[in-house]
Amino acid sequence: MASINPVTDLSVEGDVAVLTLNSPPVNALSAGVRDGLDLGIKQALADPAVKSIVLICDGRTFIAGADISEFGKPPKGASLHEVQNTIENATKPVVAAIHGTALGGGLEVALTCHYRVAVPSAKCGLPEVNLGLLPGAGGTQRLPRIVGAEKAMEMVTSGQHVGAKASAEMGLVDEIVEEGKLRDGAIAFARRIVAEKRPLNKVRELSAKMEAARGKPEIFANFRKANARKFRGFLAPEYNIRCIEAAVNLPFDEGMKVERTLFMELMTGSQSDAQRKVFFAERQAAKIPDVPDDTPTIAIKKVGVIGAGTMGGGIAMNFLNAGVPVTIVETKQDALDRGMAVIRKNYENTAKKGRLTAADVETRMGLLTGGLDLSALADCDLVIEAVFELMEIKKDVFGRLDKVVKQGAILASNTSYLDVNEIAAATSRPEFVIGMHFFSPANVMRLLEIVRGDKTSKSVIATVMQLAKKISKVGVLVGVCHGFVGNRMLAQRQREANKLVLEGAMPWDVDRVLYDFGFPMGPFAMADLAGLDIGWTAETSRSSTLREVLCEAGRRGQKNGLGFYDYDAERNATPSPMVEQAILDFAAKQGINRRTISDEEILERCIYPMINEGAKILEEGKALRASDIDIVWLNGYGWPVYRGGPMFYGDLVGLDKVLAKMQGFQAQMGDDFKPSALLEKMVAEGKKFL
Ligand code: NAD
Numbered sequence: 001m002a003s004i005n006p007v008t009d010l011s012v013e014g015d016v017a018v019l020t021l022n023s024p025p026v027n028a029l030s031a032g033v034r035d036g037l038d039l040g041i042k043q044a045l046a047d048p049a050v051k052s053i054v055l056i057c058d059g060r061t062f063i064a065g066a067d068i069s070e071f072g073k074p075p076k077g078a079s080l081h082e083v084q085n086t087i088e089n090a091t092k093p094v095v096a097a098i099h100g101t102a103l104g105g106g107l108e109v110a111l112t113c114h115y116r117v118a119v120p121s122a123k124c125g126l127p128e129v130n131l132g133l134l135p136g137a138g139g140t141q142r143l144p145r146i147v148g149a150e151k152a153m154e155m156v157t158s159g160q161h162v163g164a165k166a167s168a169e170m171g172l173v174d175e176i177v178e179e180g181k182l183r184d185g186a187i188a189f190a191r192r193i194v195a196e197k198r199p200l201n202k203v204r205e206l207s208a209k210m211e212a213a214r215g216k217p218e219i220f221a222n223f224r225k226a227n228a229r230k231f232r233g234f235l236a237p238e239y240n241i242r243c244i245e246a247a248v249n250l251p252f253d254e255g256m257k258v259e260r261t262l263f264m265e266l267m268t269g270s271q272s273d274a275q276r277k278v279f280f281a282e283r284q285a286a287k288i289p290d291v292p293d294d295t296p297t298i299a300i301k302k303v304g305v306i307g308a309g310t311m312g313g314g315i316a317m318n319f320l321n322a323g324v325p326v327t328i329v330e331t332k333q334d335a336l337d338r339g340m341a342v343i344r345k346n347y348e349n350t351a352k353k354g355r356l357t358a359a360d361v362e363t364r365m366g367l368l369t370g371g372l373d374l375s376a377l378a379d380c381d382l383v384i385e386a387v388f389e390l391m392e393i394k395k396d397v398f399g400r401l402d403k404v405v406k407q408g409a410i411l412a413s414n415t416s417y418l419d420v421n422e423i424a425a426a427t428s429r430p431e432f433v434i435g436m437h438f439f440s441p442a443n444v445m446r447l448l449e450i451v452r453g454d455k456t457s458k459s460v461i462a463t464v465m466q467l468a469k470k471i472s473k474v475g476v477l478v479g480v481c482h483g484f485v486g487n488r489m490l491a492q493r494q495r496e497a498n499k500l501v502l503e504g505a506m507p508w509d510v511d512r513v514l515y516d517f518g519f520p521m522g523p524f525a526m527a528d529l530a531g532l533d534i535g536w537t538a539e540t541s542r543s544s545t546l547r548e549v550l551c552e553a554g555r556r557g558q559k560n561g562l563g564f565y566d567y568d569a570e571r572n573a574t575p576s577p578m579v580e581q582a583i584l585d586f587a588a589k590q591g592i593n594r595r596t597i598s599d600e601e602i603l604e605r606c607i608y609p610m611i612n613e614g615a616k617i618l619e620e621g622k623a624l625r626a627s628d629i630d631i632v633w634l635n636g637y638g639w640p641v642y643r644g645g646p647m648f649y650g651d652l653v654g655l656d657k658v659l660a661k662m663q664g665f666q667a668q669m670g671d672d673f674k675p676s677a678l679l680e681k682m683v684a685e686g687k688k689f690l
Contacts, residue, residue: 002043004019004036004039004040004043005032005035005036005039006032007021007022007023007030007032007033007036008020008021008022008032008033008035008036008037008039008040009022010040010043010044012044012047012049012050013187014049015049015050015051015052015191015194016050016051016052016053016054016187016190016191017043017044017047017050017052017053017054018053018054018056018183018187019036019037019040019041019044019053019054019055019056020056020057020058021033021036021037021055021056021057021058021063022057022058022059023059024059025059025060026059026060026061026063026064026065026100026101027057027058027059027061027062027063027064027106028063028064028065028066028067028068028105029063029065029066029067029080029105029106029109030067030070031067031070031076031077031078032077033063033067034077034078034079034080034082034083035077035078037055037078037083037086037087037109038078038082038083038086041053041055041083041086041087041090041094042086044092045090045091045092050092051092051191051194052092052093052094052095052190052191052193052194053090053092053093053094053095053190054094054095054097054183054186054187054190055087055094055095055096055097055109055110055113056097056182056183056186057097057099057100059100060100061099061100061101061102062096062097062098062099062100062101062102062106062110062122063102063103063105063106063109063110064100064101064102064103064104064106065103065104065105065106065127066080066104066105068131068276068279071276080105080108080109080137081137083109084108084109084112084137084138085112087109087112087113088112088113088114088202088203088204089202090114090200091200092200093114093115093190093193093194093198093200093201094112094113094114094115095113095114095115095116095117095186095189095190095193096109096110096113096115096116096117097117097118097177097182097183097185097186098110098116098117098118098119098122098124098164098173098182099118099119099121099122099182100121100122100123101122101123101124101125101161102118102122102123102124102125103123103124103125103126103127103161104125104126104127104128104135104139105135105137107124107125107126107135107139108126108135108137108138108139108142109137110124111138111139111142111143111146111203112138112142112203114200114201114202115174115175115189115190115193115198115201116172116173116174117173117174117175117176117177117182117185117186117189118164118167118168118173118175118176118177118182119164119176119177119178119179119180119181119182119185120164120165120176120179121164121179122163122164122167122173123161123162123163123164123167124161124162124164124167124172124173125155125159125160125161125162126139126143126155126156126159127159127160127161128156128159128236128240129156129157129158129159129236129237129240130159130275130279131272131275131276131279132234132235132236132266132269132271132272132273132274132275132276132642133236133263133266133267133272134156134236134239134240134243134259134262134263134266135156135240135259136259136260136263136267138204138256138259139156140152140156140240140243140244140246140247140255140259141204141243141246141247141252141255141256141259142203142204143155143156143172143244144209144210144213144244144247144248145203145204145206145207145209145210145247146170146171146172146203146206146209147170147171147172147209148170148209148210148212148213149210149212149213149219149220149244149245149247149248150212150213150219150223151170152244152247153220153223153240153241153244156240156241156243156244157227157231157237157240157241164176171209174189175189177189204252205252210247210248213248214248214249220241220244220245223241224238224241232518233518233640233642234271234642235266235269235271235642236266236271236272236275239262239263239265239266242258242262243255243258243259243262246258246259270644270652271642271643273644274641274642274643274644274645274648274652275641275642275644277627277630277644277648277690278630278631278634278641278644278645278648280627281627281628281630281631281645281690282474282631284625284627284628285474285475285476285477285627285628285631286465286469286475288461288462288465288477288624289624290458291458291461291462291465295458295459295461295462296459296462297459297462297463297466298381298382298408298409298410298459298460298463299381300324300381300382300410300463300467301324301325301381302324302325302326302327302379302380302381302382303316303319303324303325303326303327303380303381303382303383303384304326304327304328304329304376304377304380304382304383304384304405305326305327305328305329305383305384305386306328306329306374306377306383306384306385306386306387306397306401307329307330307385307386307387307388308328308330308335308336308338308339308340308342308370309335309339309386309387310440311386311414311438311440311442312328312339312386312414313328313339313340313342313343313346313442313443314438314440314441314442314443314444315384315386315414315438315442315443316328316343316368317343317346317347317364317442317443318438318442318443318471318472318473319367319471320343320364320365320367320368321364321443321471321472322470322471322472323367324367325367325368325369326367326368326369327368327369327370327371327376327377327380328340328368328369328370328371329370329371329372329373329374329376329377330370330372331372332372333372336370336371336372337370339370340368340370343365343368344361344365346443347360347361347364347365348361374397374400374401374404374405375404377401377404377405378404378405378406379406380405380406380409381408381409381410382409382410382412382463382467383401383405383409383410383411383412384412384413384414384436385397385398385401385411385412385413385414385415386414386438389415389416389417389418391418391419391422391423394413394415394418394423394426395422395423395426396426398411398413398423398424398426398427398433399426399427401427402426402427402428402429407429408432409432410432410433410434410460410463410464411427411429411432411433411434412433412434412435412436412464413433413434413435413436413451414435414436414437414438415435415437415451416437416483416484416487417482417483417484417487419480420433420434420435420451420453420456420480421453421454421455421480424453424454424455424456430453430454430455430456431455431456431457431460432456432457432460433453433455433456433460434450434451434452434453434456434460434461434464435449435450435451435452435453435478435480435484436448436449436450436451436464437449437450437451437478437484437486438473439486439635439636445635445636446472446473446474446635446636447473447474447476447486447631447632447635447636448468448473448474448475448476449476449478449484449485449486449632449636450464450465450468450475450476450477450478451478451479451480451484452477452478452479452480453480454480461477465477474631474635476623476628476631476632477624477628478622478623478628478632479620479621479622479623480622481617481620481622484622485614485617485622485623485628485629485632486632486633486636486637488613488617488622489610489613489614489617489629489633489646490610490637491613492609492610492612492613493523493606493607493609493610494523495609495672496605496606496609496672497510497522497523497524497606498545498546499605500597500601500602500605500606501524501546501583502546502583502586502587502590502592502594503587503592503594503595503597504594504595504596504597505597505602506575506580506583507522507524507564507565507575507579507583508524508564508565508575509597509599509602510522510523510524510602510606511523511524511525512599513599513602513603513606514602514603514606517603517607517640517643518639518640518642518643519637519638519639519640520638521638524563524564524565525564525565525573527547527557527563527564528557528558528563528564528565528567528573529557529558530557531556531557531558531559532547532550532551532555532556532557532563532564533551533556533557536548536551538551538552546582546583546586549582549586550563550564550579550582553578553582555578555579558571562576563576564576564579565579566578604661604665605665607646607649608650608658608661608662608665608673609662609672609673610646611646611647611649611650611658611679612658612662612673612675612676612679613676614626614629614646614647614650614689615676615678615679615682615689616676616678617629618678618689619676619677619678626647626689626690627645627647627648627690629645629646629647630644630645630646630647630648630690631645633645633646647689647690648689648690650689651688651689651690655679655682655683655687655688655689656683658679659675659679659680659683662674662675662679663675
């Protein structure tokens with residue numbers, strides 16, 4: 001075995017050269033790996049005893065992608081392009097031996113090899129789209145040449161990892177070799193192709209698989225149409241498709257030029273910048289400066305949930321899915337039965353869609369027990385309360401829990417707004433009390449705001465942060481304040497949306513602007529979905545808000561087909577003339593002179609106060625970092641990922657511009673727009689949030 005460089009070895013076994021990369025953790029294409037590949041292949045080619053070359057990786061995976069820490073830095077070592085040329089133009093067959101994941105640049109290297117073999121557990125993929133990019137090392141040009149345009153489009157626009165079997169079926173992998181015997185299998189394969197005098201397959205020269213799509217623009221048009229909703233607002237999926245079109249319709253070198261141009265456009269644009277920052281921000285959110293990684297954690301073997309309503313059921317499902325037994329407690333048998341039936345129904349619906357087996361449903365339900373008394377939770381390691389949002393009830397529940405649940409167990413509240421310190425004070429163990437704020441539907445939404453009380457222990461924080469990961473959530477640590485990070489900022493947007501509608505806009509104008517910005521729906525469509533009558537009672541209703549007026553008129557939202565919008569049987573929404581009149585009347589009663597409001601003003605008034613509130617949250621230390629705020633909004637409120645989150649967006653617009661607008665609005669409309677001291681300071685110092 002000869003060492004080519006610190007991360008590459010070359011050994012010659014008879015007539016086969018084996019080039020082995022060993023660059024932990026994932027053999028990413030760093031300068032060292034690229035140099036090693038280039039030199040190693042050249043050395044093997046120069047050795048007359050060598051008839052074929054196997055490229056294989058040590059450790060847990062084949063090359064799993066580019067080294068993204070090199071992005072944006074001056075290039076070093078051999079370029080990927082040079083390495084690929086060396087491999088593809090090699091005069092001896094090069095076989096990629098794949099285990100783990102061949103992703104992004106890793107698969108693009110494998111595509112320049114003349115053959116590919118893989119173990120059954122291996123996966124291939126081009127996930128660049130998830131970072132707002134496209135595979136920029138020939139992936140979009142070579143992939144369709146071996147799998148065809150349609151499969152290639154699916155792979156590059158979804159970024160999905162394709163298993164070895166499916167890869168072999170589509171021609172991406174030439175042979176599957178026995179698990180655990182990749183090296184031997186690849187060497188045998190290499191000898192065989194030499195013995196059989198199989199050709200030096202240069203993918204760039206193939207075209208048969210693309211014939212089906214040539215001269216058929218409808219294939220691309222149909223694909224765009226079928227995925228329009230999923231791709232809405234994103235540039236990268238569209239650019240990936242254009243590259244595949246170029247591969248089909250242009251000679252290889254021309255197609256490569258298209259790929260390069262579109263890649264550079266994405267790479268230097270704000271969408272990919274946003275998506276790459278989000279990638280790192282999510283990892284960063286898991287790090288709590290004063291809670292080191294080695295903080296001891298509490299084993300969570302059994303979980304209790306109090307309240308089997310909207311949230312309690314969804315919360316329970318997260319743990320059942322992770323194989324953790326759950327006991328759920330309600331006040332009355334019928335509420336308990338209803339709550340448990342909803343959980344079963346949710347699982348059965350998933351099974352109907354083929355995403356769970358009937359046995360999975362029973363396994364999960366088998367982990368669930370119900371009870372009507374808090375004493376059923378005595379031996380739980382973690383209890384999450386999800387009862388009504390009233391401080392008196394929460395304090396009563398926590399006071400009683402404290403007496404029945406074993407010492408050392410964590411007591412958590414799913415409160416949306418209430419003071420976790422006050423709840424903790426109702427117990428004799430405030431250091432074991434924490435907020436776990438799930439989002440609706442709790443079994444689906446990825447966000448978990450983890451609310452740190454003044455006395456919450458580090459071990460409890462470390463445990464809950466770790467648990468978030470276990471149940472596939474992104475945990476973000478936040479401080480105690482009204483509405484924490486997410487709802488506190490949402491309140492800003494909601495207030496402005498309501499004001500705009502009285503001042504001159506219509507609900508559908510506000511919704512359209514926010515939808516076009518990239519949110520899945522606007523605040524009024526959202527209100528209709530949630531129900532206009534949440535928290536409303538006929539007895540106390542005094543026509544004092546527009547919402548009260550609408551509820552009094554029998555408008556309850558989507559559930560009765562009448563909300564801010566009118567709904568047909570298929571729940572298609574149309575603006576309601578009745579609501580329009582109600583708005584005009586209500587505004588007149590308030591003495592408001594309605595005016596024309598531009599889309600620009602709608603957007604700025606809904607979004608800039610959120611950025612400003614985010615700055616206040618940072619100033620008060622209620623979030624650890626600006627990127628944590630972005631993670632909250634991306635995962636809990638549908639902020640479009642290609643816009644990076646509110647704080648990223650503030651940077652993008654320019655904090656000086658945001659501040660100037662806030663000051664202008666403040667002069668016109670008062671202190672709802674009072675700039676935060678931090679925002680002013682950052683502008684004065686020319687700083688950015690991220
Ligand atoms: P819900 O009304 O749907 O459910 C509350 C359940 O708690 C009811 O089934 C009720 O019978 C039960 N309950 C009340 N008192 C109880 C007690 N003493 N012991 C046992 N069970 C009791 O309410 P929800 O929407 O699930 O909200 C629950 C909590 O979650 C609230 O604090 C709320 O602010 C918070 N939350 C709600 C949402 C949401 O979108 N609905 C989102 C995040 C957080």
